[in-house]
Amino acid sequence: MGGRLDMIGVGDIELPFTALAATRPIAVLVDLTGVSFLASVGLRCIIRSAKALDLKGGRMALLVGDNPLVSSTLDAVGIGEIIPTFSDENAALDSLRNPQA
């Protein structure tokens, strides 16, 4: 993902994102390193997709990288409690490959 995830930005990507990320039992890494603005409407989109993916038997992780504004937003709502969140891509991929590790 990239750009602004506000009401307009989420409106543009929600359907294709959900179709890609929440319709099959797969492992999905959502790359937020290019997101410049993450509002609660973007968080809700991610959480809804993660829940749908979970019901399908898949799993999601979030990659934040070095993005302090997005990191502080995710921390403020505690999203790491329900969706694994990483700053390092290899660690994120490892967690998806080995969810029990």
Next chain:
Amino acid sequence: MTIAPRPCALCLEIDPDPQEFRRASNWLRAGGASLGVSDEQIDRLELCLNELLANLVEHGGDAVASHPIQLELGVSPVPNGFGVQLVVCDRGEPFDSGQTDLKPLSGSLEQASPGGLGLLLVKTFCDELHYRVLEERNELRITMQWTPRS
């Protein structure tokens, strides 16, 4: 060296439409910079503004849709630094955001409810939040404080 912000206020009126929120964001970013607000506070203030406007459109009722929303941005000295105040005035259903009891997500993904995250962000990022009703208008004032680096 950080320059001390100038005490004054900027105003903007927008329509209650998500297309207008980005105009409000641009106004806030440019105005905040001109007033000497730190970049970190501008980022957080922009997020708070976006969340407050989104809440108005989603939950403010029919009255919101037929009246413009007034915004005001200003800075003033506070003990040990400066404070930036953002005021949002609307004619929607009265609602005191400060009285909501919101908690971060916890437990399992299955049980998680994504409602209320916008107000949680506002309450987390601002230092003060004051709400009052004035002549059929709602006025919500949020304040963030910072200490200029020397």
